Amino acid sequence: MKYEYWLSCIRPLAGKKKELLRSSVGSARDVYYIEEKKLREMAFLTEKDRETIRNFQKKGDLETEYDRLLERGIRLVACHDPAYPRRLKRSAGYPYALFVKGRLPDDDRLSVAIVGARQCSAYGERQALRFAEYLAGRGVQIISGMARGIDGAAGRGAINGGGDTYAVLGSGVDVCYPAQNRGLYADITNRGGILSEQLPGTAPRKEHFPARNRIISGLADAVLVMEARERSGSLITADMALEQGRDVYALPGPVDSTLSKGCNRLIRQGAGILLGPEELLEEMVSEPALAALLPGEREGQRECEKSDKNKKVLESAENIVYSCLGLYPRDTSSLLEETGLSPAALMETLVALQIRGYIKEISKGYYIRTS
Structure with missing residues (x-):
């Protein structure tokens, strides 16, 4: 994979030319070690392309550079890799490779x-x-x-x-x-x-x-x-x-x-x-796919019912604050204005709601419901 990384780094070379070059010689490793005679046989390459490849062949410690990439939690997925997103591969002008932190989208989900x-x-x-x-x-x-x-x-x-x-x-x-x-x-x-x-x-x-x-x-x-x-x-x-x-x-x-x-x-x-x-x-x-999603939709309805029940058992001040919150973040200034509570009472109520698991603070001073 370090050779795929090296080939991906040749930025002046277009993605389609990288694919052609790789398929012509067999692998990214073979491109890395390609000889001058073989390079000149590639008619789709310009002289500038060949000079670019030669210069990249002379670059420093590829092994160390690629290891540092992995240490940072970054992986490379080239277009011929089975993990490369199918939707993207079917699109015109797809990139030769993607750098990824985390996961790639699932091809079998909407x-x-x-x-x-x-x-x-x-x-x-x-x-x-x-x-x-x-x-x-x-x-x-x-x-x-x-x-x-x-x-x-x-x-x-x-x-x-x-x-x-x-x-x-x-x-x-x-x-x-x-x-x-x-x-x-x-x-x-x-x-x-x-x-x-x-x-x-x-x-x-x-x-x-x-x-x-x-x-x-x-x-x-x-x-x-x-x-x-x-x-x-x-x-x-x-x-x-x-x-x-x-x-x-x-x-x-x-x-x-x-x-x-x-x-x-x-x-x-x-x-x-x-x-x-x-x-x-x-x-x-489609109808079959929609049917497959219905259990999740019913689960969402149960969550809403649970939220309504939660609301009924809250104390009056908590009920007022909870009613002002949803899935869109609200800050303390707007909550003070809407609820009419004092700053001390509002903060006490927000802390109580967080402890009981009804709301959460997603960033400093911004709150949403948990359900």
Whole structure:
């Protein structure tokens, strides 16, 4: 595998040429030790390509470099590896290899990508959280870019729903971007995986993101655009999804909202309309697959019933605070305003609810229900 890592690191060489080169000589190891005569026989290589390969053959201690990669919990999955995602392999322009922290999406489970504006509205963020939480709770894998706004809300919603979520980065998998999502980055690593075609240690760069978007759509069965301006990366992802034969859905919004102009245009062009996660799931899956998901749905109903019973046995102050919380994080400032409690009474109530397991603090001063 160290030779696959070496071949993957030859960045100036296109992925298709790497595949051709590897198949022509037999293995990545054979490419590493290829002789000059054999190299010149490869007609698809330019002289610049040959010079690039020669320079990489002279690079330092490959064994040590690859071992350091493994020590950081990063593995490489090349496109000819059986573990390489089948959906992505069937897409045009798939990367030669993926670097992975955590797991890869399961090929035999439904996957949905949720994308949208970084500077999103409260409405868009709330819907991203809602769709991701519902779908993930019923076994659907959620794919996103872990960016600020919609992508981050989708990842958090999937985790709140107890499901699996995967983030595709425009940086190396060991570079958390944006830095403010470090907690989410750790949670996604544990509950799914972080993926990138960029080399570990690579900083995020503007030109990496369109390429990143094709992987997001390539890993999904459908792409949901929650909010997008008329010109945005989300619309690029939607275009790529259509080229890859994926279904595209968009969240309708106010006609005078700049954040909804892109989504409304997609709907006008024929994208599916997102009216609710329940309708989406029914539309996406076949009847047998839907039947297989029904036990999970009944489990979700039992959890809601349990939540209602929990609410009835709470003390009055606890009941008030609990009623203000849901799966969308609320901060102490908004809870103080809504409940009318004093700061001391609110904190005492929050601590009591946490001890009893009804709520949890997901980040400093932000709380959600546990069910």
